[in-house]
Amino acid sequence: MKIVRERAELREALAPARREGGRIGLVPTMGYFHEGHLSLMRRAREDCDVVVVSLFVNPTQFGPGEDLDAYPRDEDRDAELAAAEGIDLLWMPDAEQMYPEGFATSVELAGDLTGALEGDPDHRGPSHFRGVTTVVAKLFNSVQPDVAYFGRKDAQQALVIERMTRDLDFPVEIAVLPTVREDDGLALSSRNAYLTAEQREQATAISRALAAAEEAARGGETSAESLVEAARNELRRAGIEPEYVEARAAEDLSPVAELNGRPVLVAVAARVGRARLIDNVLITPNREA
Numbered sequence: 001m002k003i004v005r006e007r008a009e010l011r012e013a014l015a016p017a018r019r020e021g022g023r024i025g026l027v028p029t030m031g032y033f034h035e036g037h038l039s040l041m042r043r044a045r046e047d048c049d050v051v052v053v054s055l056f057v058n059p060t061q062f063g064p065g066e067d068l069d070a071y072p073r074d075e076d077r078d079a080e081l082a083a084a085e086g087i088d089l090l091w092m093p094d095a096e097q098m099y100p101e102g103f104a105t106s107v108e109l110a111g112d113l114t115g116a117l118e119g120d121p122d123h124r125g126p127s128h129f130r131g132v133t134t135v136v137a138k139l140f141n142s143v144q145p146d147v148a149y150f151g152r153k154d155a156q157q158a159l160v161i162e163r164m165t166r167d168l169d170f171p172v173e174i175a176v177l178p179t180v181r182e183d184d185g186l187a188l189s190s191r192n193a194y195l196t197a198e199q200r201e202q203a204t205a206i207s208r209a210l211a212a213a214e215e216a217a218r219g220g221e222t223s224a225e226s227l228v229e230a231a232r233n234e235l236r237r238a239g240i241e242p243e244y245v246e247a248r249a250a251e252d253l254s255p256v257a258e259l260n261g262r263p264v265l266v267a268v269a270a271r272v273g274r275a276r277l278i279d280n281v282l283i284t285p286n287r288e289a
């Protein structure tokens with residue numbers, strides 16, 4: 001595996017594959033790898049001739065008072081893990097390279113996709129997704145991948161990137177892969193590193209809450225509010241006061257009152273100790289309904 005920091009070096013390393021028409025895969029990350037990241041890398045390795053993993057803790061997607069400075073980092077360990085997955089190129093640009101003096105352009109999506117859930121001004125706010133779409137557009141332009149891999153764990157982010165890709169005609173296929181969880185259901189996240197043993201246990205209520213919503217839907221409940229209430233009850237039992245629990249149309253995150261045969265995303269954000277954790281479940285209509 002080659003580690004590159006400069007964009008010019010990256011382009012040079014990709015030139016032969018591009019000339020030969022090789023399939024190039026990109027896995028964008030903020031590092032501190034866990035099995036969620038590795039699952040994306042494995043899929044990319046299976047699908048592609050050349051796999052690039054980008055590692056950049058993107059400052060523009062963090063709001064003031066968020067955990068940019070505390071965000072866990074371990075480049076050496078990450079490089080070992082990526083190499084063990086057979087990654088070809090690990091690209092680790094610095095902030096100076098991504099946002100040089102005079103940088104003034106951003107990519108911004110409008111509507112519920114970026115204004116709801118994480119993008120709600122009461123939560124992370126629209127600047128979060130402006131940071132995400134701008135940096136991902138830059139990664140796409142630098143790597144020019146055939147396919148880019150994202151996790152369903154960040155379901156809203158995946159929807160936003162799919163829409164941006166479509167709207168701006170990026171010739172990139174977007175692959176969205178399932179959430180990797182611990183045995184007890186906790187979704188893997190770099191931010192789980194902030195949790196004490198006790199908080200780690202408390203955090204398992206988040207996936208139980210989503211399972212409760214799913215269970216209610218399977219049992220025939222069709223009111224979105226009832227699904228949300230089932231999830232809230234589970235969180236309450238664990239002493240978690242969520243930032244939000246919402247059920248929204250899985251396609252465009254528009255509000256839903258009734259399931260009405262459409263897939264619904266139930267999403268949670270909750271602070272547990274120092275960690276702000278997010279998770280979600282996609283509820284697809286009962287076949288027999």
Ligand code: AMP
Nearest residue numbers: 029030031036150151153154179180188
């Ligand atoms: P991050 O480094 O947290 O920005 O994540 C990089 C990519 O890994 C994103 O596409 C995430 O959605 C994905 N990812 C993070 N956690 C998981 C997980 N538990 N399962 C699957 N994918 C994940």
